[in-house]
Structure formats: structure tokens, C-alpha cells
Amino acid sequence: MREARVNPDDSRLDPPRQGPQGGDPLRLDQLPPRTAAVVDGVDDRGPGVPSDAAAASAAGVDQIARRLRELGFVDGERVEVVASGPFGGDPLLVQVGFTRFALRRSEAARVRVRRGAA
Amino acid sequence: MSAGTAPLRLALVGNPNCGKTALFNLLTGSRQKVANYAGVTVERKEGRMRGADGRQYALLDLPGAYSFQAASLDEAVTRDICRGFYPGEAAPDILVCVVDATNLRLHLRFALEVRALGRPMVLAVNMMDTARRRGIAIDLQALARELGVPVVETVAVRRDGGRALVAQLDAMAEAPTVPAVQLSTADGPVETHVQAVADALHAETRRLLALAVTMPRRTAQVDDALDRWLLHPVFGLLALAAVMFLIFQAVYAWATPLMDAIDAGAGWLGASVGAALPEGPLNSLLVDGVIAGLGGVVIFLPQILILFAFILALEESGYLPRAAFLLDRLMYGAGLSGRSFIPLLSSFACAVPGIMATRSIQDPRDRIATILVAPLMTCSARLPVYALLIAAFIPQREVWGLFNLQGLVLFALYAAGVVSALLVSTVMKRWRRDKSEHALLLELPSYRLPHPRDLLIGLWERAMIFLRRVGGIILALTILLWFLLSFPTPPPGYTGNPLDVSLAGRIGHAMTVVFAPLGFDWRICIALIPGLAAREVAVSSLATVYALSAANDDAAAQALSPLIAQDWTLATALSLLVWYIYAPMCISTLATIKRETHSWKQTGFATGYLFALAYLASLLTYQLAVALGAG
Numbered sequence: 014m015r016e017a018r019v020n021p022d023d024s025r026l027d028p029p030r031q032g033p034q035g036g037d038p039l040r041l042d043q044l045p046p047r048t049a050a051v052v053d054g055v056d057d058r059g060p061g062v063p064s065d066a067a068a069a070s071a072a073g074v075d076q077i078a079r080r081l082r083e084l085g086f087v088d089g090e091r092v093e094v095v096a097s098g099p100f101g102g103d104p105l106l107v108q109v110g111f112t113r114f115a116l117r118r119s120e121a122a123r124v125r126v127r128r129g130a131a
Numbered sequence: 132m133s134a135g136t137a138p139l140r141l142a143l144v145g146n147p148n149c150g151k152t153a154l155f156n157l158l159t160g161s162r163q164k165v166a167n168y169a170g171v172t173v174e175r176k177e178g179r180m181r182g183a184d185g186r187q188y189a190l191l192d193l194p195g196a197y198s199f200q201a202a203s204l205d206e207a208v209t210r211d212i213c214r215g216f217y218p219g220e221a222a223p224d225i226l227v228c229v230v231d232a233t234n235l236r237l238h239l240r241f242a243l244e245v246r247a248l249g250r251p252m253v254l255a256v257n258m259m260d261t262a263r264r265r266g267i268a269i270d271l272q273a274l275a276r277e278l279g280v281p282v283v284e285t286v287a288v289r290r291d292g293g294r295a296l297v298a299q300l301d302a303m304a305e306a307p308t309v310p311a312v313q314l315s316t317a318d319g320p321v322e323t324h325v326q327a328v329a330d331a332l333h334a335e336t337r338r339l340l341a342l343a344v345t346m347p348r349r350t351a352q353v354d355d356a357l358d359r360w361l362l363h364p365v366f367g368l369l370a371l372a373a374v375m376f377l378i379f380q381a382v383y384a385w386a387t388p389l390m391d392a393i394d395a396g397a398g399w400l401g402a403s404v405g406a407a408l409p410e411g412p413l414n415s416l417l418v419d420g421v422i423a424g425l426g427g428v429v430i431f432l433p434q435i436l437i438l439f440a441f442i443l444a445l446e447e448s449g450y451l452p453r454a455a456f457l458l459d460r461l462m463y464g465a466g467l468s469g470r471s472f473i474p475l476l477s478s479f480a481c482a483v484p485g486i487m488a489t490r491s492i493q494d495p496r497d498r499i500a501t502i503l504v505a506p507l508m509t510c511s512a513r514l515p516v517y518a519l520l521i522a523a524f525i526p527q528r529e530v531w532g533l534f535n536l537q538g539l540v541l542f543a544l545y546a547a548g549v550v551s552a553l554l555v556s557t558v559m560k561r562w563r564r565d566k567s568e569h570a571l572l573l574e575l576p577s578y579r580l581p582h583p584r585d586l587l588i589g590l591w592e593r594a595m596i597f598l599r600r601v602g603g604i605i606l607a608l609t610i611l612l613w614f615l616l617s618f619p620t621p622p623p624g625y626t627g628n629p630l631d632v633s634l635a636g637r638i639g640h641a642m643t644v645v646f647a648p649l650g651f652d653w654r655i656c657i658a659l660i661p662g663l664a665a666r667e668v669a670v671s672s673l674a675t676v677y678a679l680s681a682a683n684d685d686a687a688a689q690a691l692s693p694l695i696a697q698d699w700t701l702a703t704a705l706s707l708l709v710w711y712i713y714a715p716m717c718i719s720t721l722a723t724i725k726r727e728t729h730s731w732k733q734t735g736f737a738t739g740y741l742f743a744l745a746y747l748a749s750l751l752t753y754q755l756a757v758a759l760g761a762g
Contacts, residue, residue, distance in 0.1 A: 076202055077570045083198040084572070085237055087333045091349075099364035100460035104469075104571055106362060110236035111349050113358075115456040115573040117463070 041116070041124035042105065044094050052090045052109070053125035055081045078123050085110040086124050094121075138179070138187035139304050140221060144213055144245055145229035146238045147195030148449075148576035150257040152176075153287035154229055155192040156588050158297070165592050169219050172729050173208045174490070182301040191223065197237075199244050202570075203493050213248055225303055226252040227296070232262035232269055232284070233351070233577060235344055240336045242278070247314065251307040252280050255296050259284040261577075266347040273343040279312030288582050354577050361450070367457055374450070375476055378441045382434050382480040389433035397426025415617055416610070424609030428602040431719065435484040435597055436590055438477050442488055443589040445473075447581035451491065452573050459571055465553045466560025468494065468571065471501040475552070478508035482720040486727055487593065494569050500556050502727060503737050506720050507552035509545045513711050515670050517544055519688045523696040524704040540708075547712050551744065608718045615660065635660045649710070649746070650703035650753040659714075702756035709752040713745035 044050050057075035086092070086109055095113065096106040104117045145151045156163075159178025168175045176192040193212060194205035201207035208217065215222025228245045230238035235256075242254055256269060275282040283299045286292030314331050361367050401418040408414040445451045451473065459469030467475075470492040478485030485505045492498040521537050528536040615635040622632075630636045639657030646656055654673070662669035670688055673695070695704070725734040 077568060077572065079200060080197070080202050080570065080572055082329060083200065083240070084574075085240070085333075087330075096358065096362045098460050099368055099457055103460045104456060104573075106358070106456065106575065108350065111234050111346065112237045113350070113354075113575040115452065115459065115469075115571055115575060117459070117571045119568065120570055120572060 038125045039127060040122050041092065041094070041107065041126050042118040042121040044092075044126055044128075046094045046096065048093065048128065049130045050092050050126040050128050051130070052086050052088060052092050053127055054088055055086050055123050056125065058123055075123070077120055081116075081120065081123060084114060085112065091130065092124070092126055138189040139300075140189050140191070140224045141227055141300065142191040142193050142212060142223035142225075143227050143229055144193045144209060145195060146197055146231070146234075146241050148574060149195070149229045149231045149234070149238055150287045151195060151229045152192055153582060153585050154255065154257060154285055154293065154296075155190060156585050157287050157290075157293050159190055161588065161591075163588065163592075165596065167729075168208055168217070170729075171204055171208065172727065173205050180297075182297055182304070184301060186301060186304060188300065196241065198241060204495060205493060213245065213250070222250075224251065225300065225307065226250055227255055227300075228252055229255045229257050229285075232256050232259050233265060233267060235269070235340060236336065239339055240332050243314065243332050243335055246278060246280060246310045246312075249309055249313070251303060251309055253296070253299050253303060254278060254280055254282045255285045256282060257285045257287055260286045260289065260292075261351075265351055268345045270343040274339065277312070277339055277342060279310045351577055357578055358453070358575070361453055362456060367453075371454055371457055374445070374454070378438070379476065379479065381441065382438050382477065382484075386433040386437050386480075390430050393426060393430045393433070397422055397429070401426075412617070416613065419617070420610040420613035421606075423613070424606045427609055427719075428598070428606055431481060431483050431597065432594060434481050435487070436594060438480065438484045438488070439590055439593045440586065442473060442477075442491070443586050444581045446491060447579060447585055449576045449578045452575050455573060456575065459573075463571075464557075466556040467500055467504075468492065468497040468569075469573070471497060474501050475505060475508055478505040478510060481510050481512065482506045482508065482717070483597070483723045486720070486723045487597065489727065496563075496565060496569055499728060499733060500559055502724055503559065503733070503740075504552040504556045506717070506724075506737065506741060507548050507555065507713065509548040509712070510717075512717070515688065516711050517541060517708065519670050519673075519691060519695075520704050520708050522688075523692045524699075524701055544708060544712060547709075551712065555740070555744075608722070612660070630657060648753070649749040650700065650706045650757075651710075652703075655703075655707060700757075701761040702753050705756050705761070706749045706753035710745050710749040713741050713748060 038053065039050075041050075041052075055078045057078045090109055093108045094105050095108050098104050098115075102118075104115045105121050107114050107116050107121065143151050143155055155176065155178060158180045162180070163176060163178040166175050166177075167173060173194055178190045178192070180188045180190055182188060191212070193209040196206040196209040198206070199210045199213070201210050211217040212220050212223065213226060226245055226248070228242045230242055245252060254274070256271060256274070259269070262269060271282045271284060281299050281303065283295040285296050314328075314335055361370055401422045404422060405414055405418040408417065442451070445454070451470075454472060455469030457469070458472045462469050462471050471489075473491070474485045474488040476485075477488050482505050485508065486502050489498050489501045489505070492501060521540055525537045525540050530536050530539060612635075615638070616630065616633050618634060619632060621629045625632065630639075636657055639660060640653050642656040642659070643651070643653045651659075658669050658673045670691070673691055721734055721738060724737050725731065728734065
């Protein structure tokens with residue numbers, strides 16, 4: 014399956030927090046369905062973010078990550094994976110705030126979460 | 132300001148799914164004008180309404196937006212108009228920010244962005260009836276106090292549900308006020324500032340929610356229950372299949388009697404006019420050009436209206452995004468998105484309403500990709516051609532004791548269209564320059580019962596868009612085609628087929644140079660030309676070329692079948708069948724592509740690639756068939 018990878022540039026906007034085990038942080042796409050969790054933050058990633066820092070700051074703000082934050086994926090918000098699509102478990106149906114969103118797994122992988130209620 | 136001056140400009144702004152358009156329909160009724168914003172395909176909806184004292188207002192229903200950090204063309208238009216930057220659009224005098232009372236967590240954040248513009252605004256807390264039913268308590272006074280803007284409640288689905296808003300607007304028209312409170316954020320480098328503003332917006336949203344809103348549950352129970360079934364991997368797909376079957380059935384079956392009636396009506400009108408006027412070019416122009424052309428436009432209306440009635444109902448009810456959720460994975464693999472499914476399905480009936488249905492795809496790249504492959508879905512107009520050729524050339528024979536060979540060939544033709552569409556979109560995905568990740572990020576709104584008023588207004592808009600924008604082009608091209616088919620007239624005493632001497636006939640003969648390798652003789656080439664107007668016309672054109680006089684298309688097909696069976700080789704027939712899988716020979720479709728993409732480049736690309744595919748596939752089929760001894 015897909016590996017959870019932290020982009021070194023992520024620290025620019027949202028310092029990644031370590032998961033409880035001290036390893037890679039838990040990502041929304043790895044969260045089991047119907048499990049109470051809380052958003053930690055959203056990381057910029059993907060092809061929208063070039064690896065060199067100069068280009069990243071010029072044009073590479075990850076639009077998808079920014080939109081996720083605008084939709085309410087912010088620190089401390091309750092989040093839950095409600096269902097997943099019939100083909101390959103993609104996309105995910107995610108409840109955040111009072112709203113449900115369909116997120117592809119690559120989009121959900123930008124969201125760092127921690128288990129448990131807020 | 133007095134009531135005598137120009138109407139006050141209002142703009143409705145809010146998140147998608149906040150019930151903004153329903154509120155717009157309630158306030159303006161049928162006094163609406165739908166156009167596009169200058170230079171873009173974003174729909175501009177303007178309407179008029181009257182205040183309690185007769186004051187005139189001009190209302191703009193801005194496209195839904197999640198944020199002023201625009202992620203789509205729609206959102207950029209909304210942002211620029213709210214800020215007063217949009218070229219050719221005056222800045223609105225008052226912004227009416229609409230929020231869904233059941234979804235304030237998301238919508239209040241955007242309301243704060245709107246407030247930050249510092250323009251006169253009123254906050255309309257919509258769907259208060261639903262909120263009360265769900266036991267959600269909202270302290271409007273507290274909201275108004277903390278936000279520093281007037282707050283009113285609205286219920287867009289109730290006749291008097293906009294009264295408080297109108298009263299508030301009347302009061303503001305006398306003395307417009309700008310928001311008194313603003314968020315304070317620390318200044319700093321741009322990047323940290325952007326982040327600080329975003330954080331402050333969320334913090335303020337939370338503060339307002341804690342202060343003014345009590346929610347017993349985060350979601351509606353009915354949504355949870357429905358989603359459990361409708362998004363279920365098995366039952367959800369079964370339900371989707373049932374819905375699709377119903378739509379397909381309706382568009383195919385219910386529209387047919389209406390289309391036959393329009394066809395008969397146009398025929399009757401043509402015959403009456405033809406009898407009333409003296410023989411001559413004017414008679415022919417009116418009957419074969421204008422009336423036939425108008426009939427050819429109006430005949431699409433039943434399918435368009437039935438299809439859009441379903442699509443609008445599905446969209447209003449909240450099911451459409453669920454269908455997109457279920458199918459996104461499949462479509463995404465082929466370079467499309469879940470939202471492409473319904474337009475593509477509609478294209479099996481006719482590509483014209485199918486392409487118009489792509490308006491529900493917000494992402495421009497996904498939308499273009501969907502539009503470009505929509506003509507590959509086998510539309511109902513191709514069926515008569517398939518039926519004629521299959522009946523003439525494919526023997527009625529059982530295959531493996533189960534299937535009928537003719538049925539199998541027909542199925543193969545449909546399947547070839549679908550497979551080609553997936554291949555084409557996959558290739559386009561490979562080749563396009565913009566390989567960036569385009570998000571799904573699809574909101575699944577609460578289920579709602581669609582309101583008849585919203586459905587009717589939506590249907591009316593679609594019908595008008597089709598008749599005005601597409602109809603004109605189809606009519607003009609039909610008349611041009613009539614000209615090609617009718618002139619020059621044969622000299623007196625000429626006994627052959629008048630088509631032969633016409634411009635179209637000459638073009639047909641010239642075309643054989645190109646089409647001979649495909650096995651098409653000059654008669655097929657001539658029939659291809661009127662087939663441009665509508666594919667099914669190819670059958671009656673063949674009848675004309677073979678100098679048959681037949682009362683209608685069915686009779687023409689019956690009489691033609693033995694003739695072409697004798698005249699053509701199997702290779703030619705197969706080649707023509709394959710040609711029709713791809714052939715871009717439908718000016719209505721091309722006109723719709725032009726209208727919906729606003730781009731000659733895209734229209735040209737669609738025409739070019741379809742023609743190239745048709746030519747290559749037919750060439751391959753013919754040469755292979757000849758090599759195998761079917762020539």
C-alpha cells in the first residue's frame with residue numbers, strides 16, 4: 014500500500030506532531046472507520062509542492078491542503094471516517110464539524126490525526 | 132436614496148449547498164435572467180425583486196464558494212464581484228451572506244471572510260425550519276451582536292420565508308452600514324500573516340459557535356440512515372443502478388412519443404406550408420430548410436427536459452454527490468471524475484443534453500475531459516443506422532444457443548463506444564500538460580426534498596439555454612445544408628437524381644477520393660452529408676440517393692435493406708458501422724460543445740480526434756475484412 018511520508022517542507026506552515034508511539038504520525042486515510050479522532054493539522058504535499066524550497070514558496074502552496082484547512086480540517090476538530098467507496102475503498106466519506114466530505118485517499122493522507130475524542 | 136433611482140444591487144453570497152439559489156428563486160420568482168459572466172463559462176443569474184414599499188432591487192446569485200482563496204473559476208468570480216474588481220460588473224451595494232443553519236461550523240467561517248471585506252452586509256441564516264426540527268438552537272441576537280452585522284432568519288422553502296430579509300434590506304437601503312467589528316490579526320511576513328488570518332477565522336468561528344449555537348447531534352439522523360444504505364458497497368451500487376435504469380428508461384421511452392409528435396407536427400406544418408405556397412426555392416427553403424431545421428432543434432427538447440428533471444431532482448435532493456462518491460474510483464482511473472458519470476450516461480440518449488449536464492462538474496479540466504468523450508457514447512440517433520445495416524448484413528443466427536448474432540453485434544457496437552471513451556480519456560490524461568492533482572473534496576450535503584419551484588425554474592433555464600444558444604447554431608447549419616442539397620437545381624429535362632447535380636452531390640463525389648479506402652462509394656458519401664444535421668437522417672438520405680420514395684424512415688429502412696444487402700459488400704457495411712461509433716457527424720453535438728466550452732480550439736479538437744478515430748477504425752475494419760475475404 015501507500016507509504017505515509019512526511020515532506021521536509023511541511024514544517025513551513027504546520028509543524029508535524031509525532032504520534033503517540035513517536036513514529037510517523039497517524040494519517041486520516043489510515044484511520045479505521047467509525048473511530049473517534051481529532052485533527053492535528055494538514056500537511057502540504059504531492060506534486061503541487063516541488064522538492065526545492067524556493068519553488069515551493071513561489072508557486073507551490075498545496076491548494077488541496079489549503080482547501081482542506083478551509084473546510085474545517087484544523088487542529089482540535091473532531092473527525093471520523095464514516096464509510097469508504099465500493100471500489101478499492103476509495104474515496105473516503107469523512108465527517109468533520111457538521112459536514113461530510115468525500116476525500117480521495119491521497120487527499121485524506123494530508124490530514125494528521127490523533128485517536129480519541131476532543 | 133429614494134425609490135426613484137436605479138435599483139439597489141444585492142448579491143447573494145455563500146457556501147455551496149447553503150440554499151442560496153432556493154432563496155434567490157423565492158425572492159425573485161420567475162423574474163430571472165441567466166447568462167454567462169463576460170468571457171467565462173460561469174453562469175450569471177440575475178433577478179429583480181421588490182421591497183415592501185415598492186423599492187426595486189437587482190439581485191445577483193453568485194456562484195457558491197467555500198473561501199475567497201479561490202480554488203475554481205466560480206470562486207474567483209464570486210471573490211472579484213464581492214470585492215468590486217470584476218470587469219464590467221458594478222460592486223454590489225449590499226452583500227447578502229447566506230448560511231445554512233444546520234452547517235454553521237463550515238458556513239460561519241466564510242461569513243467572516245465576507246465580513247472582512249468591510250462592505251454593507253446582512254447575514255441570512257437559512258433553513259431555520261430544518262434546524263428547529265433537529266433541535267438546533269441558534270441565538271440570532273448574540274450572532275448579530277458578535278458579528279456586528281444584521282442577522283435575519285430565512286426559510287427558502289416557505290412562501291413568506293424571506294420576509295425578515297426583505298424588511299432588513301429595506302431598512303439598510305435607507306441607511307447602509309458597514310460591519311462594525313473586525314478580526315484583529317497580528318501583522319507579519321505575508322506567509323505567517325496568511326496563516327494567522329486563517330487561524331483567527333477558525334478561532335472566531337469556534338467562539339461564535341460556542342456562544343450562539345447548541346447542536347444536540349452533529350448530523351441529521353435521517354442522513355446517517357440513508358447514507359448507511361445508499362453508500363453501502365453493495366446496496367448503494369444496486370440503488371444507483373436502479374436510479375440510472377429509471378433515468379435511462381425515462382429518457383428513452385417517455386421522450387419517444389413526444390419526439391414522434393414533434394416530428395409529425397413539423398412534418399404536418401411543412402406539408403401545409405408546402406401546399407399553400409407555390410413551388411419554388413422559397414417553398415423549399417421554408418419547408419426543407421427552416422421548418423425542418425426548427426423541428427430538428429425542438430425535437431431534442433423532450434429528452435433534455437426529462438433528463439434535466441431527473442438531474443435537478445437528484446442534485447437538489449443531495450443524491451448526485453453520492454453517486455459521484457460511489458463511482459469516483461472507476462472514473463478517476465480513466466482521467467475523469469465521479470461527477471462525469473451522469474453526463475456520460477445521458478449521452479447514451481443524446482450527447483446534447485449529456486454535454487449540457489457537465490455543468491454539474493466544477494473542475495474545468497474534468498469537465499472538458501467529460502465533454503470531449505461524451506460523443507463516443509452511442510446516442511439513440513445512431514440506432515436507426517445500426518438497425519438498418521445489421522438487418523441487411525448480419526445474419527439472424529443463434530450463437531452458442533443463447534445469443535442472437537444481430538443482438539451481439541449491436542451490443543459490441545455500444546461496448547466499443549464505451550471502451551473507446553475510456554481509452555481516449557486515459558490517453559488524454561497521459562498527454563495533457565497539466566498533470567497536477569485535482570481534488571475530489573466533495574461535500575455530501577444533507578438530504579433534502581426538492582422544491583417544485585426550484586425544479587421548474589431550473590428546467591425553464593435549461594430549455595431556454597438550449598433553444599437560444601444551441602438552437603440558433605443548429606438552425607443556421609441546417610439551412611446551410613439545405614442550400615448545399617438543393618443548389619444548383621438540375622437543368623430542365625434532367626432525368627437523373629437531382630442530388631447528383633447539387634453541391635452536396637458534387638462534394639459527395641469528391642469525397643470518394645478520401646473515403647474509397649474505407650469502402651464507401653459516392654452514394655454513401657452523399658448520405659453522410661445530410662447525416663451531419665442528425666445522424667438518423669443518414670437512413671432517409673440513403674433512400675433518397677437510391678431514388679426510393681418512402682413515406683417515413685421506417686418504410687425507407689425496410690425498402691433499403693434488400694437493396695444495400697445486394698449492392699454493398701460486407702466489408703463496406705462493417706466499415707460504415709464502425710464509422711458510426713466515432714463519427715463526429717452531428718452538428719448539434721458540435722454546436723453544444725462550442726457553446727459549453729466557449730472554445731473553438733476544444734470544438735476543433737473534438738471534431739478532429741473523432742474524425743481521425745472514425746477514419747482509422749473504418750480503414751482498419753474495411754481492409755481487414757477485405758483481406759479476410761469479405762470484400
